Amino acid sequence: MEVDRVQAIASLTKCQDTIPSEFIRSEHEQPANTTVRDKLLEVPTIDLAHSDEVHVVNLVAEAGREWGLFQVVNHGIPNEVISDLQRVGKYFFELPLEEKELCAKSGEGGSIEGYGTKLQKEVEGKKGWVDHLFHKIWPPSVINYKFWPKNPPSYREANEVYAEHLRKVSRKLFKWLTLGLGPEFEGHELEEAAGGDDLVYQMKINYYPPCPRPDLALGVPAHTDMSTLTILVPNEVPGLQVFKDERWYDVKYIPNALVVHIGDQIEILSNGKYKAVFHRSTVNKVSTRMSWPVFLEPPLEFEVGPLPKLVNDQNPAKFKTKKFKDYLYCKLNKLPQ
Numbered sequence: 247m248e249v250d251r252v253q254a255i256a257s258l259t260k261c262q263d264t265i266p267s268e269f270i271r272s273e274h275e276q277p278a279n280t281t282v283r284d285k286l287l288e289v290p291t292i293d294l295a296h297s298d299e300v301h302v303v304n305l306v307a308e309a310g311r312e313w314g315l316f317q318v319v320n321h322g323i324p325n326e327v328i329s330d331l332q333r334v335g336k337y338f339f340e341l342p343l344e345e346k347e348l349c350a351k352s353g354e355g356g357s358i359e360g361y362g363t364k365l366q367k368e369v370e371g372k373k374g375w376v377d378h379l380f381h382k383i384w385p386p387s388v389i390n391y392k393f394w395p396k397n398p399p400s401y402r403e404a405n406e407v408y409a410e411h412l413r414k415v416s417r418k419l420f421k422w423l424t425l426g427l428g429p430e431f432e433g434h435e436l437e438e439a440a441g442g443d444d445l446v447y448q449m450k451i452n453y454y455p456p457c458p459r460p461d462l463a464l465g466v467p468a469h470t471d472m473s474t475l476t477i478l479v480p481n482e483v484p485g486l487q488v489f490k491d492e493r494w495y496d497v498k499y500i501p502n503a504l505v506v507h508i509g510d511q512i513e514i515l516s517n518g519k520y521k522a523v524f525h526r527s528t529v530n531k532v533s534t535r536m537s538w539p540v541f542l543e544p545p546l547e548f549e550v551g552p553l554p555k556l557v558n559d560q561n562p563a564k565f566k567t568k569k570f571k572d573y574l575y576c577k578l579n580k581l582p583q
């Protein structure tokens with residue numbers, strides 16, 4: 247059995263004032279040193295049910311350009327659907343370790359699916375205070391149920407219902423982000439150029455156990471997502487931070503809101519008009535934080551590059567056009583794109 251699960255380390259260090267050195271971040275990363283505490287700015291929150299669609303398009307586009315991240319409320323996903331998703335995920339992570347290991351990653355063919363701890367090699371060899379579970383939830387042809395917990399039995403239905411609702415929200419977001427690129431665009435263009443109906447919805451559950459030294463550790467270290475969009479449900483324990491104007495800001499917890507991240511592929515498709523958000527997560531001394539990001543990714547063989555309408559002599563392409571699998575390979579191996 248895997249002995250390096252952070253959940254196991256957390257229960258061993260519970261009554262201590264120290265954490266293993268591989269979790270202690272260097273000073274320039276430690277959250278206590280690097281977080282803005284004076285609330286100068288707040289991440290935008292957008293009401294998706296606003297009666298004036300042009301107003302929503304403007305807010306979504308502005309948030310995509312300025313922050314690369316925003317929260318959405320009145321998004322149409324019923325609260326029970328979100329609480330069911332959270333309940334079954336929490337149930338899984340509270341099972342004994344041996345039971346969770348039944349869903350462990352196999353690593354076959356480089357797949358990231360399954361229960362695990364480390365995702366990417368970190369430059370300074372540090373570890374994040376988090377365990378996770380990855381599995382695809384859409385389209386049905388790519389789902390591998392081997393990595394879906396069997397316990398609780400309602401896990402599958404809760405995830406299927408959430409996936410159905412999430413597709414509706416993501417369609418709207420793609421449409422508004424496309425319209426926000428300018429009057430020459432029609433609503434379907436960004437989503438189609440990102441894979442259309444073949445977009446892969448990759449669910450991740452992050453489980454951040456209480457940490458004796460949240461001032462020194464990080465959950466997920468700073469990164470941008472490789473996805474087009476990432477749509478995240480958090481639990482009530484804050485911890486997500488975004489980097490803006492050289493400073494780290496806390497994202498406040500809003501019950502039942504969804505957190506939308508612009509990922510690398512939308513930055514590329516928009517030729518840099520929208521910005522992929524640099525973000526990280528912190529941990530808590532007494533409470534378990536959890537989050538459920540879904541990464542919307544182009545199929546591996548699909549080519550992504552700047553939309554031709556955004557490229558001309560005055561605005562040359564800022565990014566290469568390449569297959570998503572080649573983008574992933576370079577990013578995961580920290581090679582130039």
Ligand SMILES: O=C(O)CCC(=O)C(=O)O
Nearest residue numbers: 452466485486527537539
């Ligand atoms: O937990 C969070 O709020 C952020 C998680 C995240 O950035 C990730 O899993 O890539």
